[in-house]
Amino acid sequence: MPETPTAPYGSDPYTLxxxxxxxxxxxxxxxxxxxxxxxxxxxxxxxxxxxxxxxTLTKACPPGPEVLPGPYDYSPTAVRSLQPDLFVLxxxxxxxxxxxxxxxxxxxxxxxxxxIDRHLKRQVYQEAGLPSYWIFEPEDRVLTVLELQNGLYxxxxxxxxxxxxxxxxxxxxxVPAELNQLERGxxxxxxxxxxx
Numbered sequence: 001m002p003e004t005p006t007a008p009y010g011s012d013p014y015t016l017x018x019x020x021x022x023x024x025x026x027x028x029x030x031x032x033x034x035x036x037x038x039x040x041x042x043x044x045x046x047x048x049x050x051x052x053x054x055x056t057l058t059k060a061c062p063p064g065p066e067v068l069p070g071p072y073d074y075s076p077t078a079v080r081s082l083q084p085d086l087f088v089l090x091x092x093x094x095x096x097x098x099x100x101x102x103x104x105x106x107x108x109x110x111x112x113x114x115x116i117d118r119h120l121k122r123q124v125y126q127e128a129g130l131p132s133y134w135i136f137e138p139e140d141r142v143l144t145v146l147e148l149q150n151g152l153y154x155x156x157x158x159x160x161x162x163x164x165x166x167x168x169x170x171x172x173x174x175v176p177a178e179l180n181q182l183e184r185g186x187x188x189x190x191x192x193x194x195x196x
Contacts, residue, residue, distance in 0.1 A: 016081050019073070028071060031081045032124060039112045042085075046108050049138040049179045050085055053106065056179075057088065060172035064091045065103060074102065076128035082121060088169045103169035104132040109139075122146065126153050132168045141176040 013034025022029045026041040042050075050069060057067045071083040084105040105125060107117040117135055125133045126148065133153065135144040141160050146153035147168060158164040164174040 013079075016075060016078065019081055028083050030083055031079070032120060033079050037116060039110075039116075042108070042110055045138040045180070046085075046110050048182070049108050049136055052179045052181060053108075053136065053174070054086055056174060057086075057172060060170060061088070062170050065089060065169055066091070074105070076101070076124065080124060082124065090169075101128060101130055104134065105130055106134045106136065109135060109137040118144075122153065126151075136176070136179060138180055141180055143174060143176045143179075 014031045014036045015034075016031060018036070019029055019031065028037075028039045030037045030039075054067060054069055061067050066089045068087060068089065070085045070087070072087060073081050074084060074087070075081045084102070085108045086106040087102040088104040090100055090103050107113070107121060109117055114137075122133065122135075126146075129148065129151075131148045133146040135146070136142070137144075143158045143164060145156045145158065145164060145166070147156075156164075158174070158176055160177045161175060164176075166172045166174060
């Protein structure tokens with residue numbers, strides 16, 4: 001389970017300013033309503049799924065939106081800072097810094113994050129009005145798709161070789177079993193080169 005102290009000094013809640021003081025130790029530090037969540041670095045299966053999903057989304061992404069891996073501090077309110085595993089941002093032509101909500105956030109389940117990703121983050125992302133939230137479970141090859149309708153998430157589940165024909169944030173086909181593949185590229189005859 002993640003470490004979840006309730007306050008930095010016993011009684012005061014954590015603030016987002018506290019994140020500026022956290023060490024760069026490979027762990028993820030997130031704050032939700034004054035509670036600090038610290039989770040270990042991800043596993044190889046987690047990172048493989050992240051890479052494969054990012055390649056699939058990037059290949060299908062039209063001009064404008066941008067597909068990026070975490071960590072990325074997403075702060076929907078002044079007392080919440082989360083770091084999705086992957087996200088799709090809409091273009092922002094008016095500001096140097098990104099200021100809009102993501103079009104899609106993805107969390108990849110690990111043994112340390114399952115309850116948080118399935119329940120707490122689902123509620124936080126729904127309250128923030130994020131249109132799409134995907135949860136991928138690499139060990140079971142299950143993709144849960146949550147899409148906002150009338151302020152609430154509707155849920156669909158895809159397993160193994162089932163095809164999810166996504167329309168949000170753009171058209172793309174996702175097959176959960178393919179996200180666990182060892183490699184997605186084709187090796188070139190040149191040494192140290194991978195053609196994607």
